[in-house]
Amino acid sequence: MSRVYLGIACSNHDSAVAVVDSEGRVVYAQATERSVQLKRALFMVPISKGIVHRALGPVLAPEDELVVAYSWALGGQIGRALDGWCLERDPRKLEPAAAAGAFLGMKLARDISYLELCQLLPAGRPAPEPLFLDHHLTHAYAACYASPYDEAVCAVIDGGGDEGSLAFYRFEGASLVRIDSARVGDPKPGSLGRFYAALCGAVGFDAALGEEWKVMGLAAYGRFDPELYSLLKPLASVSDLELESHASWEDEDAIWQQAKARYSKGSERGPLAFADLAHTGQVLFEDASAALLSNLRARGLSEHLVLTGGCALNSSWNGRLLARTGFRSLFVPSAPADDGNAVGAAWMAFQRDHPEFRPPGRALTAYLGDRLDGETLNRSREVSGLRLGNPEGVPVTRRAAELLAQGKIVGWVQGRAEFGPRALGNRSILADPRVANIKDVLNARVKFREEFRPFAPAILHEYGPEYFEDYQDSPYMERTLVLREGVQERIPGAIHVDGSGRLQSVTAERNPRFHELLAEFHRLTGVPLVINTSFNVMGKPILHSVEDALAVYVTSGIDALVIEDVVFEK
Numbered sequence: 271m272s273r274v275y276l277g278i279a280c281s282n283h284d285s286a287v288a289v290v291d292s293e294g295r296v297v298y299a300q301a302t303e304r305s306v307q308l309k310r311a312l313f314m315v316p317i318s319k320g321i322v323h324r325a326l327g328p329v330l331a332p333e334d335e336l337v338v339a340y341s342w343a344l345g346g347q348i349g350r351a352l353d354g355w356c357l358e359r360d361p362r363k364l365e366p367a368a369a370a371g372a373f374l375g376m377k378l379a380r381d382i383s384y385l386e387l388c389q390l391l392p393a394g395r396p397a398p399e400p401l402f403l404d405h406h407l408t409h410a411y412a413a414c415y416a417s418p419y420d421e422a423v424c425a426v427i428d429g430g431g432d433e434g435s436l437a438f439y440r441f442e443g444a445s446l447v448r449i450d451s452a453r454v455g456d457p458k459p460g461s462l463g464r465f466y467a468a469l470c471g472a473v474g475f476d477a478a479l480g481e482e483w484k485v486m487g488l489a490a491y492g493r494f495d496p497e498l499y500s501l502l503k504p505l506a507s508v509s510d511l512e513l514e515s516h517a518s519w520e521d522e523d524a525i526w527q528q529a530k531a532r533y534s535k536g537s538e539r540g541p542l543a544f545a546d547l548a549h550t551g552q553v554l555f556e557d558a559s560a561a562l563l564s565n566l567r568a569r570g571l572s573e574h575l576v577l578t579g580g581c582a583l584n585s586s587w588n589g590r591l592l593a594r595t596g597f598r599s600l601f602v603p604s605a606p607a608d609d610g611n612a613v614g615a616a617w618m619a620f621q622r623d624h625p626e627f628r629p630p631g632r633a634l635t636a637y638l639g640d641r642l643d644g645e646t647l648n649r650s651r652e653v654s655g656l657r658l659g660n661p662e663g664v665p666v667t668r669r670a671a672e673l674l675a676q677g678k679i680v681g682w683v684q685g686r687a688e689f690g691p692r693a694l695g696n697r698s699i700l701a702d703p704r705v706a707n708i709k710d711v712l713n714a715r716v717k718f719r720e721e722f723r724p725f726a727p728a729i730l731h732e733y734g735p736e737y738f739e740d741y742q743d744s745p746y747m748e749r750t751l752v753l754r755e756g757v758q759e760r761i762p763g764a765i766h767v768d769g770s771g772r773l774q775s776v777t778a779e780r781n782p783r784f785h786e787l788l789a790e791f792h793r794l795t796g797v798p799l800v801i802n803t804s805f806n807v808m809g810k811p812i813l814h815s816v817e818d819a820l821a822v823y824v825t826s827g828i829d830a831l832v833i834e835d836v837v838f839e840k
């Protein structure tokens with residue numbers, strides 16, 4: 271008998287499940303939003319019977335023991351307090367009550383999934399007693415164990431955890447030891463996650479739907495406003511490893527209202543009227559992050575930084591981080607936000623049982639989600655009536671590259687789904703970066719998103735230094751770098767207004783098929799990169815299944831769709 275570990279990220283947004291097998295390998299990880307196709311899956315429980323079967327089925331033998339671990343400690347305390355109340359009712363009927371608050375949502379997540387799991391386990395087997403683990407520790411375990419380092423310092427920066435919004439750890443071997451701030455006293459804690467969410471709301475977007483991305487895109491159009499900076503500064507003041515807010519809750523609201531009012535005059539211009547606010551807010555976010563991380567670096571504990579928590583999704587800052595903090599290298603996992611904690615909870619639970627375990631010391635793959643259903647794909651090829659495109663004997667990578675080189679928009683769906691918010695060449699829409707107006711074409715035909723948002727390049731890693739200044743490996747599209755002068759005219763479709771690109775570095779080791787496609791495109795065109803944008807339409811998560819892909823293909827202006835080895839062409 272061995273033990274298998276099910277990690278559950280049970281925040282009220284971005285819930286997810288992950289499985290670590292009896293050898294300590296992450297064999298599955300997936301956010302709820304993908305399978306239900308609802309962005310961020312707000313207040314949705316992460317467990318369904320289908321997910322449990324797909325996640326655990328391949329690794330859980332009848333004689334194995336199952337350990338269930340959750341990504342919040344506080345959720346456990348509150349959950350236990352509510353046990354009597356909940357157990358008298360059918361938890362599934364309580365779901366609307368989850369909207370009352372995150373912690374109740376966690377409690378429900380626990381109960382419902384618990385119930386489902388029990389149904390899955392063979393009769394007579396004792397139900398697993400769940401572990402409730404510290405939120406920031408689960409972030410840190412997920413990120414450090416997934417990193418290529420055997421030692422580093424880890425910074426967790428998010429909206430808030432079981433305690434505060436920041437946590438710093440020294441990672442060595444397999445252990446994580448908390449690094450405390452030297453700051454004494456009891457300041458009102460600040461939160462960079464909360465700050466950025468408020469900024470997102472102030473410029474007119476919805477942080478609940480994860481629209482912080484749009485703030486970064488918009489910031490590139492804005493200019494620095496020193497008066498606004500002074501107004502916002504009290505919200506994010508750094509002292510050693512603490513972030514403080516020097517404003518009361520009421521004053522914080524008033525500050526954001528004032529900030530918004532500065533730009534509301536031009537609001538008929540849409541989001542662009544708020545570009546200076548986005549830009550200046552981004553500058554303050556970066557200044558506060560730089561101060562915290564420089565103070566962390568000054569402790570002299572490591573020159574490697576593992577950055578995680580929702581704020582590690584700020585790719586603009588990630589690209590500039592090394593130059594401003596003195597760290598020599600940076601690792602950001604593929605899912606640094608709360609979905610990633612499913613992996614952290616499972617790994618942490620595994621480590622408790624196996625103190626001798628050492629993490630693999632190489633970056634964890636992002637391709638950990640569901641596989642495509644081969645039977646559905648075969649049936650679609652045979653009976654859908656859609657036109658097929660593969661000429662005999664031509665590999666799909668070459669055919670896709672040919673289509674791209676002709677300026678066609680190609681849906682590219684392969685293998686296991688990515689874990690994390692970015693499409694990394696398994697659920698992607700691809701296009702030719704040489705076409706100057708490709709952004710307009712993509713928006714008009716399939717993406718329908720705001721005009722100011724850029725499309726990002728996926729590049730053959732070996733050509734990175736030729737195209738980007740101070741090139742850094744960016745396997746999960748986690749950093750934005752500046753393109754070199756002279757290459758910009760070669761790839762006008764993949765450059766943001768400020769000359770930057772949020773890149774994915776592609777290697778054969780990480781994704782052989784996507785690498786081969788890029789290599790074919792390079793052979794045909796002399797350009798080693800393509801535009802890679804997530805395969806979705808505005809407001810929806812990245813699509814997931816064969817059916818999802820076919821539905822978007824037939825209802826949009828995508829020219830061709832490649833699923834595994836099958837090419838559909840219009």
Ligand SMILES: [Fe+2]
Nearest residue numbers: 428579580608
């Ligand atoms: Fe978090």
